[in-house]
Amino acid sequence: MSIITAQNVSLTFPTNDGPVHALKDVDLTIEKGDFVSFIGPSGCGKTTFLRTIAALETPTGGTLSVNGMPPDEARKARAYGYVFQAPGLYPWRTISGNISLPLEIMGFSRSDRAERVARVLEMVELSGFGGKFPWQLSGGMQQRASIARALSFDADILLMDEPFGALDEIVRDRLNAALLELWDRTGKTIGFVTHSIPEAVYLSTKIVVMSPRPGRITRVIESPLPRQRPLEIRDTPEFIEIAQQVREGLREGHSYD
Amino acid sequence: MTEIPAPALRMRRRPALYTGLMQGLFPVLVVLMAIIGVWYLGAFFLNSTWAQDQAARAGQPLGFMDLVSATMTQDRPVLPAPHQVAAGLWDGIFGQKITSKRSLVWHGWITLAPTLLGFAIGSLAGILLAVGIVHSRVMDMSVMPWAIASQTVPIVALAPMVIVVLSSMGITGLIPKALISAWLSFFPVLVGMVKGLRAPDRMQLDLMHSWNAGEAQVFWRLRLPSAMPYLFASLKVAVAAALVGTIVGELPGGASAGLGARLLSGSYYGQTIQIWSALFMAATLAAGLVLLIGVIERITLRRMGLAR
Numbered sequence: 001m002s003i004i005t006a007q008n009v010s011l012t013f014p015t016n017d018g019p020v021h022a023l024k025d026v027d028l029t030i031e032k033g034d035f036v037s038f039i040g041p042s043g044c045g046k047t048t049f050l051r052t053i054a055a056l057e058t059p060t061g062g063t064l065s066v067n068g069m070p071p072d073e074a075r076k077a078r079a080y081g082y083v084f085q086a087p088g089l090y091p092w093r094t095i096s097g098n099i100s101l102p103l104e105i106m107g108f109s110r111s112d113r114a115e116r117v118a119r120v121l122e123m124v125e126l127s128g129f130g131g132k133f134p135w136q137l138s139g140g141m142q143q144r145a146s147i148a149r150a151l152s153f154d155a156d157i158l159l160m161d162e163p164f165g166a167l168d169e170i171v172r173d174r175l176n177a178a179l180l181e182l183w184d185r186t187g188k189t190i191g192f193v194t195h196s197i198p199e200a201v202y203l204s205t206k207i208v209v210m211s212p213r214p215g216r217i218t219r220v221i222e223s224p225l226p227r228q229r230p231l232e233i234r235d236t237p238e239f240i241e242i243a244q245q246v247r248e249g250l251r252e253g254h255s256y257d
Numbered sequence: 258m259t260e261i262p263a264p265a266l267r268m269r270r271r272p273a274l275y276t277g278l279m280q281g282l283f284p285v286l287v288v289l290m291a292i293i294g295v296w297y298l299g300a301f302f303l304n305s306t307w308a309q310d311q312a313a314r315a316g317q318p319l320g321f322m323d324l325v326s327a328t329m330t331q332d333r334p335v336l337p338a339p340h341q342v343a344a345g346l347w348d349g350i351f352g353q354k355i356t357s358k359r360s361l362v363w364h365g366w367i368t369l370a371p372t373l374l375g376f377a378i379g380s381l382a383g384i385l386l387a388v389g390i391v392h393s394r395v396m397d398m399s400v401m402p403w404a405i406a407s408q409t410v411p412i413v414a415l416a417p418m419v420i421v422v423l424s425s426m427g428i429t430g431l432i433p434k435a436l437i438s439a440w441l442s443f444f445p446v447l448v449g450m451v452k453g454l455r456a457p458d459r460m461q462l463d464l465m466h467s468w469n470a471g472e473a474q475v476f477w478r479l480r481l482p483s484a485m486p487y488l489f490a491s492l493k494v495a496v497a498a499a500l501v502g503t504i505v506g507e508l509p510g511g512a513s514a515g516l517g518a519r520l521l522s523g524s525y526y527g528q529t530i531q532i533w534s535a536l537f538m539a540a541t542l543a544a545g546l547v548l549l550i551g552v553i554e555r556i557t558l559r560r561m562g563l564a565r
Contacts, residue, residue, distance in 0.1 A: 088460050090482065
């Protein structure tokens with residue numbers, strides 16, 4: 001069942017130097033339970049595309065549907081949780097308070113909130129840290145808390161914009177493994193923006209390679225890797241083969257310049 | 258690795274109590290002594306002309322030590338010496354019944370009451386205007402220029418008009434002074450709160466949008482808490498400005514009570530010690546108010562988890 005479909009989606013910003021084509025004729029179908037990575041150099045529109053899915057940007061052309069609705073209706077129906085590169089936790093709220101923030105806004109009852117906060121804290125392995133303030137946690141833990149916040153209201157889609165981009169590689173590896181495990185357990189559909197080839201290959205069932213000027217999709221690679229992926233899978237020939245394809249896709253994009 | 262006993266470590270890191278005290282106190286004392294020294298020097302030079310004139314008129318030239326003592330003990334010196342001001346302050350605060358018209362406590366209260374009222378009005382107005390400006394582009398464009406213009410009018414020119422207009426309407430005493438003080442104190446709060454309410458970045462606003470939060474929810478849960486540090490910084494400026502406003506409001510119209518009136522009557526009659534005592538009283542009052550807000554700030558921010 002396709003959960004996100006894009007047909008000829010375009011987004012043009014008017015600027016003083018003429019229009020900028022952030023997205024041009026993007027066609028993509030994302031199935032339920034997919035883990036889709038968007039990879040490409042900066043300016044290729046990967047973040048912009050994720051934002052249009054989230055109705056944080058409005059396409060200027062084409063059709064886009066999320067859960068069978070226009071993105072803005074899907075947003076109002078709490079179709080997705082969004083995770084940014086920075087955790088964006090409120091310093092004046094505890095970790096539990098931060099996770100409960102969207103729940104308060106959406107009008108969940110107090111007992112329901114407490115129960116949900118406890119559940120998602122456990123999911124991201126932060127049980128026992130609910131009473132801490134964000135500055136008392138490491139960067140990786142803060143980002144896990146922000147993922148917990150995005151999970152708290154049970155959206156089927158998780159949109160992540162370079163969520164681990166600001167973390168060091170050791171922490172990133174661990175969080176990647178934890179994210180895969182979480183995805184496998186919850187069956188969520190995940191859209192993941194990155195500019196790391198190994199990260200994209202390791203995580204995804206589908207890798208979307210994009211290129212800039214105009215922002216477009218150059219290649220969509222379906223990954224044959226199994227759902228269960230230990231970190232060591234990155235040394236297998238299959239993994240290296242897919243990484244090679246991604247690299248080629250990125251090169252193709254550049255030859256247009 | 259061998260374990261170092263924790264107490265030993267702690268002992269070595271923390272300086273002994275008196276060293277710590279001296280380290281903090283010493284520079285403060287040095288600066289204070291320097292100020293008092295310069296002040297005494299100034300008093301000596303500025304007051305010596307009059308002392309020498311007096312001595313010449315009496316036909317008794319003064320020796321150096323006599324001259325020094327003559328410059329420090331005048332009734333109406335050009336610049337009173339620190340100990341004279343201290344005596345004046347002491348007498349004004351502790352030497353009079355607090356209901357006496359010579360009591361600085363009484364005058365201080367006369368000034369403090371409209372300051373607090375004006376500060377309350379001004380801060381509230383500043384906060385409300387800031388909320389309007391942040392949420393409405395029309396208000397941003399129409400109110401902000403007037404707010405800035407209001408502060409370019411010299412308060413000394415404005416105060417008499419406010420007093421005269423209000424007294425012609427039968428309003429005198431506390432209210433007119435409070436209004437002048439509100440006039441000065443709303444502005445820093447307005448500017449600080451506009452900045453503070455706009456402090457949340459794009460990402461935080463996008464997050465709110467992704468949860469389909471309404472303007473009111475964004476305001477109460479994100480904008481207002483983000484603005485708190487800005488609010489307190491501007492409140493400190495505002496409370497000092499409020500006090501200045503009240504004192505300026507006491508200058509015209511021959512007010513007979515309040516620190517401003519005390520300053521004015523002192524300058525009419527050349528009572529420099531009275532002027533300086535009133536000045537120090539006002540400064541102490543302002544410092545006390547700023548300190549008080551600082552304490553409230555620390556408590557609030559700590560409870561919010563913003564202070565570490």
